[in-house]
Amino acid sequence: GIQVEQSPPDLILQEGANSTLRCNFSDSVNNLQWFHQNPWGQLINLFYIPSGTKQNGRLSATTVATERYSLLYISSSQTTDSGVYFCAALYGGATNKLIFGTGTLLAVQP
Amino acid sequence: EAQVTQNPRYLITVTGKKLTVTCSQNMNHEYMSWYRQDPGLGLRQIYYSMNVEVTDKGDVPEGYKVSRKEKRNFPLILESPSPNQTSLYFCASSLSGPGGYTFGSGTRLTVV
Numbered sequence: 001g002i003q004v005e006q007s008p009p010d011l012i013l014q015e016g017a018n019s020t021l022r023c024n025f026s027d028s029v030n031n032l033q034w035f036h037q038n039p040w041g042q043l044i045n046l047f048y049i050p051s052g053t054k055q056n057g058r059l060s061a062t063t064v065a066t067e068r069y070s071l072l073y074i075s076s077s078q079t080t081d082s083g084v085y086f087c088a089a090l091y092g093g094a095t096n097k098l099i100f101g102t103g104t105l106l107a108v109q110p
Numbered sequence: 111e112a113q114v115t116q117n118p119r120y121l122i123t124v125t126g127k128k129l130t131v132t133c134s135q136n137m138n139h140e141y142m143s144w145y146r147q148d149p150g151l152g153l154r155q156i157y158y159s160m161n162v163e164v165t166d167k168g169d170v171p172e173g174y175k176v177s178r179k180e181k182r183n184f185p186l187i188l189e190s191p192s193p194n195q196t197s198l199y200f201c202a203s204s205l206s207g208p209g210g211y212t213f214g215s216g217t218r219l220t221v222v
Contacts (some may be wrong), residue, residue, distance in 0.1 A: 034211050041216045048210030068141055086153075088211075096141055096160070096201070097168065098211060100153045 002089050006101035013077050013108050021072040021104045023087035031090030032063050033098070034072050038083045046072070048086075076078045077108045112137045116201050116214035123191055125219055131186040133201035133215050139158075141205040142184040146170065146197040155198070159184055160206065192222040 003026040013019055025032070034046040042101040047054050049070065054069055059078075063070040074081055084105050088098040113137045123129055135142065138149060144159040145168075155168030159178040173195055175187040184203075201214040 024161060031210065035213070041218065043200060043216065045210060045212040055152070056136075092190075096158060096204070097155050098143075098145075102152060 001085050002029065002091050002099045002100050003039045004089050004101040006085075008104060009102065010105045011107070013106065015077060015079060015108055015110050019077060019106070021074070021085055021106075023070040023072070023101055025068050025087075025089045028065065028068070029089040030064075031098075032070050032102075033088050034061055034070070035086045035088065036081075036085065037103075042102050043086075051106055052105075068098060073105075077106075079108045079110055081088060081109045082106055091105070111152050112212065112213050114201055114203050114214040116199075116217050119215060119218060120218050124129075125192055125221055129171065129191060129219075130197060131188075131201075131219070133184045133186065133214060134182050135184075135201075135203040135212070136154070137203060137212065138181065139212075140181070142178065142201065142203045143168070143211075144174070144176065144186050144202070145200045147200065148197050156186070156199075167187070167200035168198065189191050193221045195219065196221050 005024045007022045034101045036044045049061045051065040056070045060073045084102045084103040088100045091097045117132045139213045140161045145158040147153045157176040159165045199217045202211045204211045
């Protein structure tokens, strides 16, 4: 099955700083998503991005499917950006299962 | 608003007392799934459903049941909960074709 690895595992930022989170996957994928799990445990869908680049406010994501990686950029970070960021790839076939990476724990300090 | 709604958000129960966690989506998605999230183990799929009356086991189905009688609803049933089912549970839905998954807000279950 697909292996999904994320780096770095932990990240501490001062408010206003920029950061890049990386997701590597072991096989070609039809679906690559980024999620933010906030301190209350909710999984918020950030991007559906099997390829190309998308932007949403201070966040943007790029997936290079041919090289099997995706990047999540956070600019001008805020304390509300704190939490765990997951990328997830779709494992095809009958199960239609999302394979999650181990996550990046982000703490933004004021 | 397009969403997946889970209830309850928090539940504390005792071993052996049957419970149901409800999940409903308003996006006309064919595919629905349940995951559990545990420290050190990440998110694991419990059951999934490709469409009405079509369900199948995921990676960790033991101790759980599901049903899909209507397209919008996919309840998770614990017939006899045990403490090892204490976890954070998520319901998710998606179209059967290309497109992202939408997750519910989660249900934090504690079995004592």
